[in-house]
Amino acid sequence: MNEKQDLLQMLGQVAVFSALSEEDLRHIAQTCVLHTYSAGEMVFFEKDEIASVLVVYAGDVAVFKRAADGREQILSHLRAGEIVSVVPLVLHQNACHAASGRAATTTQILSITPRLFEALCAKNAAFNRILLEHLAGKLEQLSELAASLSLQSARSRLAAFLIKHADQPRQSAGITQEEIAAEIGTVREIVARLLRDFSQLGWLKRERQRLILINKAALEEEARRW
Amino acid sequence: MTNDFVLPILDLSLCSSCGQCASACPEHALEMNADSQHPTFVEPLLCTYCTECEIVCPENAIHCPVTITWIIEE
Numbered sequence: 155m156n157e158k159q160d161l162l163q164m165l166g167q168v169a170v171f172s173a174l175s176e177e178d179l180r181h182i183a184q185t186c187v188l189h190t191y192s193a194g195e196m197v198f199f200e201k202d203e204i205a206s207v208l209v210v211y212a213g214d215v216a217v218f219k220r221a222a223d224g225r226e227q228i229l230s231h232l233r234a235g236e237i238v239s240v241v242p243l244v245l246h247q248n249a250c251h252a253a254s255g256r257a258a259t260t261t262q263i264l265s266i267t268p269r270l271f272e273a274l275c276a277k278n279a280a281f282n283r284i285l286l287e288h289l290a291g292k293l294e295q296l297s298e299l300a301a302s303l304s305l306q307s308a309r310s311r312l313a314a315f316l317i318k319h320a321d322q323p324r325q326s327a328g329i330t331q332e333e334i335a336a337e338i339g340t341v342r343e344i345v346a347r348l349l350r351d352f353s354q355l356g357w358l359k360r361e362r363q364r365l366i367l368i369n370k371a372a373l374e375e376e377a378r379r380w
Numbered sequence: 381m382t383n384d385f386v387l388p389i390l391d392l393s394l395c396s397s398c399g400q401c402a403s404a405c406p407e408h409a410l411e412m413n414a415d416s417q418h419p420t421f422v423e424p425l426l427c428t429y430c431t432e433c434e435i436v437c438p439e440n441a442i443h444c445p446v447t448i449t450w451i452i453e454e
Contacts, residue, residue: 331444
């Protein structure tokens with residue numbers, strides 16, 4: 155199988171392109187570029203103009219806002235098949251990224267021209283439907299994040315984060331207290347204090363670079379607290 | 381057999397040589413090198429991975445990554 159056929163097959167597997175005809179896929183394949191980013195590498199920066207439409211082919215992009223003091227809040231993780239900065243892209247011409255994005259793991263990004271993206275939107279109802287579903291999913295996710303940040307304590311958010319993270323089957327790299335803080339909207343000193351509290355309560359134990367969750371019922375009860 | 385003994389990761393390009401990590405280390409595993417003015421693990425085997433150095437570093441130059449897992453029931 156040659157490179158072009160590989161790319162066509164790849165594009166067909168991307169969820170957001172699943173409704174497109176082979177002709178449309180071929181058109182994308184002729185113009186798109188595939189970039190690979192290492193873990194920790196910046197994929198895009200807040201306020202930069204969206205020069206091309208980026209679609210996550212594989213991996214994980216952490217989308218975040220950074221405060222003037224350097225503190226970060228992770229807004230979402232974009233994974234395979236998801237489009238970067240879809241909201242400004244739909245709302246504005248000459249749109250800019252509303253947040254920054256960093257590869258959380260080795261990540262592959264497909265880059266297509268905004269003109270082609272607009273052309274696909276203009277002629278394909280099924281493609282628009284998928285975009286709408288994507289947007290609705292993002293809205294739901296951000297609503298949950300807003301509710302959690304404003305109504306839940308950092309303690310409950312940390313318990314929920316630990317459960318969610320431990321449930322992930324593959325963890326390619328470790329996570330630092332700074333990164334946990336960015337995920338749950340607090341600072342690393344609070345994360346460290348809460349982890350110590352949880353440890354003293356016997357909910358978890360630390361074995362060097364491993365956090366081992368012990369008391370599932372207690373952590374789940376804490377995570378449900380509003 | 382796997383070697384599980386890892387040390388905190390020092391990113392010396394971010395280090396401002398403030399010495400807070402060395403002061404915070406309860407085991408004195410980490411000390412400031414008089415020549416380079418950067419933290420150095422002088423007694424690496426004493427490090428308990430308590431993450432105190434990571435917590436106090438104002439430059440976020442020390443990382444203690446952890447994996448999070450459920451305990452395996454026997």
